Amino acid sequence: MKRFQSLLQILIAVGIGLFLQVLINNGMINPYYAHVMTNMCIFITAAVSLNLINGICGQFSLGHAGFMAVGGYTAAIITKNTSLFVPAMISGQPRFFLATLIGGIVAAFIGLLVGLPSLRLRGDYLAITTLGFGEIIRILLLNWQFVGGASGYFGLKKYTNFTWAYILAIITIVIIRNFIQSSHGRACISIREDEIAAETMGVPTTRYKVIAFVIAAFFAGTAGSMMGHVNRMVSPASFTFMLSIEILLMVVLGGLGSISGSVGAAIFLTFANEALRRFRAFRMILYSLMMIVIMIFRPKGLLGTKEISLHDINKTMTGILTKFKRPVKKDNPVETSE
Amino acid sequence: MPVLETTNLCIRFGGLTAVSDFNICLEDGELVGLIGPNGAGKTTVFNLLTGVYEPTEGAISFCNEALCSAGKALQPYRITMKGMARTFQNIRLFKELSVIDNVKIAYHQNVKYGLLPAFLHAGPYAAEEKEIEKKAIDFLEIFNLHGKKDEQAKNLPYGEQRRLEIARALATNPKLLLLDEPAAGMNPQETSQLMELIRFIRDKFKLTILLIEHDMALVMGVCERIYVLDYGKIIAHGSPAEIRCDPKVIEAYLGEAV
Numbered sequence A: 001m002k003r004f005q006s007l008l009q010i011l012i013a014v015g016i017g018l019f020l021q022v023l024i025n026n027g028m029i030n031p032y033y034a035h036v037m038t039n040m041c042i043f044i045t046a047a048v049s050l051n052l053i054n055g056i057c058g059q060f061s062l063g064h065a066g067f068m069a070v071g072g073y074t075a076a077i078i079t080k081n082t083s084l085f086v087p088a089m090i091s092g093q094p095r096f097f098l099a100t101l102i103g104g105i106v107a108a109f110i111g112l113l114v115g116l117p118s119l120r121l122r123g124d125y126l127a128i129t130t131l132g133f134g135e136i137i138r139i140l141l142l143n144w145q146f147v148g149g150a151s152g153y154f155g156l157k158k159y160t161n162f163t164w165a166y167i168l169a170i171i172t173i174v175i176i177r178n179f180i181q182s183s184h185g186r187a188c189i190s191i192r193e194d195e196i197a198a199e200t201m202g203v204p205t206t207r208y209k210v211i212a213f214v215i216a217a218f219f220a221g222t223a224g225s226m227m228g229h230v231n232r233m234v235s236p237a238s239f240t241f242m243l244s245i246e247i248l249l250m251v252v253l254g255g256l257g258s259i260s261g262s263v264g265a266a267i268f269l270t271f272a273n274e275a276l277r278r279f280r281a282f283r284m285i286l287y288s289l290m291m292i293v294i295m296i297f298r299p300k301g302l303l304g305t306k307e308i309s310l311h312d313i314n315k316t317m318t319g320i321l322t323k324f325k326r327p328v329k330k331d332n333p334v335e336t337s338e
Numbered sequence B: 001m002p003v004l005e006t007t008n009l010c011i012r013f014g015g016l017t018a019v020s021d022f023n024i025c026l027e028d029g030e031l032v033g034l035i036g037p038n039g040a041g042k043t044t045v046f047n048l049l050t051g052v053y054e055p056t057e058g059a060i061s062f063c064n065e066a067l068c069s070a071g072k073a074l075q076p077y078r079i080t081m082k083g084m085a086r087t088f089q090n091i092r093l094f095k096e097l098s099v100i101d102n103v104k105i106a107y108h109q110n111v112k113y114g115l116l117p118a119f120l121h122a123g124p125y126a127a128e129e130k131e132i133e134k135k136a137i138d139f140l141e142i143f144n145l146h147g148k149k150d151e152q153a154k155n156l157p158y159g160e161q162r163r164l165e166i167a168r169a170l171a172t173n174p175k176l177l178l179l180d181e182p183a184a185g186m187n188p189q190e191t192s193q194l195m196e197l198i199r200f201i202r203d204k205f206k207l208t209i210l211l212i213e214h215d216m217a218l219v220m221g222v223c224e225r226i227y228v229l230d231y232g233k234i235i236a237h238g239s240p241a242e243i244r245c246d247p248k249v250i251e252a253y254l255g256e257a258v
Ligand SMILES: Nc1ncnc2c1ncn2[C@@H]1O[C@H](COP(=O)(O)OP(=O)(O)O)[C@@H](O)[C@H]1O
Pocket: B013, B016, B018, B036, B037, B038, B039, B040, B041, B042, B043, B044, B045
């Protein structure tokens, strides 16, 4: 029954994706909106993966843009230089697919290098090291002439389309959701709840923090590749600290530990970003204010750790329907007492 | 064969010597008490035994295996896997998790399936998770908590939180159970229920228990042997009857009726 339900969920998700792609192909959704929707999926991938570290595992990473940069640049180098890393006979979309995968793997490897020393320590060390890591990556890229230095690495083909970004987002959601519904995921959550108790219950806490960190870095890397190949370039300016903060805001807004919350917040904030495009400076002020207000009034985010599933939607829908139906019945004592 | 033996255990925090020359020996199946005034170093002893703190000096041997010696200490999770479990003075449940998930985490150490089955919910995932679920429910039944298995741990009444914490520790299948002031904050009725529970656990699970407690009635009632700690040192050791009239103990408790 449970298996059937998750299969159904995946089928529905695939169906929606196919439907949207058909609308895009027909021109029913104009290219601008297609672009926004693609970005939405990329941010869903980034936010859900960051939630694994910050929400599920209870650590505090500020370096997601750094991992996106690593993945983005790695993939860009591979798709642009047909002689590097992947045999030249693989070209076009398959090459982009492999480049994205390799971008994720390289980001995961860097995640391991950054995570191992800093996750051994408790407290805010991770926030500080990941903050530093993001800046180091950006400065290295600024000075690396092979990838264009400060002006960025141009001339990528626009391999990313809505379907690619959508598939990646779905894979991220499914894998991370499955992970947190496993014994390994419970181990991660127990670290968030109480690190000392987790360790005393036989959970190797450092190992699980590193595992969560590496998984998140992998998906951040793939999101970086998607981003580069939708903008047709990667540049140090597109992977700044502000990007990490934007993704963090999605996680915090949606609820630390809530996957569906991150998805919703990523969709909402990408929209807001587009709507406020003309007020760039104002936007950052607004976001900062939002962060402060959430931290004061709902420190666990709008959803907390709750998840919204098809089952809940079903329940609320029937709830709403019965509410609508109620007035038809007359002399209902329950109604009058309400 | 002793289950637990410490030799000259000592820990200093900066200039403060919290525990020194600490020697205890627990035989298989014993129920032993560790008492002493506030700040005597009892909780620190538990932290040393479970690997939360590394001793400055001394050695711990658990079932004839060295847990720490010559500056090399095992990590807490390894000590748990060797068969030591504990509860905490200030309850440390996984508050936002359900009652059953609190217990399930104790079984994590036995999980054989890897990350790939976890990502895909494939292969051995379903069978093992089903087994964990069943074991956890059976376990909660013993502690009469199965009716609340889906409630968040933080929503349980205080006494049940204590019980859940003990259940969770026992689910790791320990040979030695350390209980840090399990009766703290309980009313007399809850305390007497707890005494029953502790005896029941010892008989049913056939394990050794080391118990820290302030409630003298409880300690004297259930423990076979008692160590008394004051300023980090053992000042007395013996049967409840011996401890009751030991002049040093009476002095340490400043005339409190022991
Ligand atoms: N991590 C620590 N750092 C410094 N001092 C500590 C630490 N842990 C315990 N102590 C000190 O050790 C002494 C014993 O504390 P504790 O073991 O908690 O006593 P109790 O017998 O009441 O459980 C106290 O003086 C406490 O302040």
